[in-house]
Amino acid sequence: MVTIRSLWWKILAALLVLVSMYFGLTTKTGPGLAYVSPERVDASSDFEITITGYNTSFFPDATPKVWLKKKNRLYCANSVTVIDRNHLQVGFNAFEGKVDSAQRIVMTVVVEDEVNGMFLGVNRLEIDQSDTLKTYAAACTLKPEKLSAIQYSFPYRTTLYETIRNLHFHVPMWFSMITVLFLSFLSSILFLNKSDVKYDHWANAFAATGLVFGIAGIITGAFWARFTWGTFWTADPKLNGAAVAVLMYIAYQILRSSIEDEDKLARIAAIYNILAFPIYIVLIIVLPTIAEFSLHPGSGDSVGFKDYDLDSNLRMVFYPSVMGWVLTSVWIATLVYRTKRLEFQQTESEINNEEN
Amino acid sequence: MMHKIFSMLLSVLLLVASAGMASAADLDLDDTFFQAGKYYVVAVILLIIFAVLFTFLMRLEMRVRKLEKRSKS
Incomplete structure (x- = not known):
């Protein structure tokens, strides 16, 4: 019973991911207008x-x-x-x-x-229109009532078509990355405050997990872009920001592996991490949002998916999916942290044994 | 413990899958892709893969717990 009580949010994470994945994959798009013939x-x-x-x-x-x-x-x-x-x-x-x-x-x-x-x-x-017409045609009085479809479905959009459901898989990668990197940032602040090496291990575990989700976000985004924008990569504020952000956290891992002295390593890594997180937010959210042009939804002059989602059908799957993936990413990070702790404790006891 | 969690995941998954198929059939819409095309099979297979991955993650969790207990004592 004790295990279930401490595991409930991990089970919830799995269920949210699975349920949102099922509905994300099987909900139809439409109703929509495919063709009009003749076109002229x-x-x-x-x-x-x-x-x-x-x-x-x-x-x-x-x-x-x-x-x-x-x-x-x-x-x-x-x-x-x-x-x-x-x-x-x-x-x-x-x-x-x-x-x-x-x-x-x-x-x-x-x-x-x-x-x-x-x-x-x-x-x-x-x-x-005929040239001979001189007056303007009268519009009709019957207007659409803006009804919603009976069937639960995702919006049918040209360019996106069936790929609109990628929203439930690509975007949660970034939400997860932002969450664990924020937790990493907090851990680094705690480390400098309390000088307990366990917070350095937390910071490292969260940053490593964030990097995994960031790479997944970049690859899924590039693949989606290939079939909607026509290219894997383009110089877009959102894409470039994301790429630099991922490189920044790769640099964090390289920094960690390049310092021998453990006390020094923990301190320098914490300072780097605290400086990196605000820059990361600027790169990935602030700059793309204030940019004049961007292809990416929600950035620059492009509208977000919330403007397509008139009857909130996307949100009903998107929010559970984000929650599930964020919980999963935190779960994975805790496993990384705990293996690091075990490694650390083992080396500590080995050193103690040698001294004795 | 693990069996319980796994069977729970699987039963929820099958419940969701059957609910999805039923709602699609009730409305009598064009199901060439989704039903006649057996698309639901693909969705359920992906779910099974992810359920297995999550079960694996849970096993890892238990293994780390055991190690933690051992290193404490």
């Missing part, structure tokens, strides 16, 4: 488009509604026919006037029904 239409006469949905379930009973949207002006479809669960045939009347003064415009397709909720295909339809 002439609006001087009545026209029809076919919408192909992604993980949609169109039913005639749910009466899907379709709009074309340009800025805040909405144009209602004249007829919507459900072909099957993933296809809609949509008819529009010829435009009686122009949508705006340009001859060719790009419009967003908006679809909504009770099952799939509302979803968009942003700038997916090119429209040729």
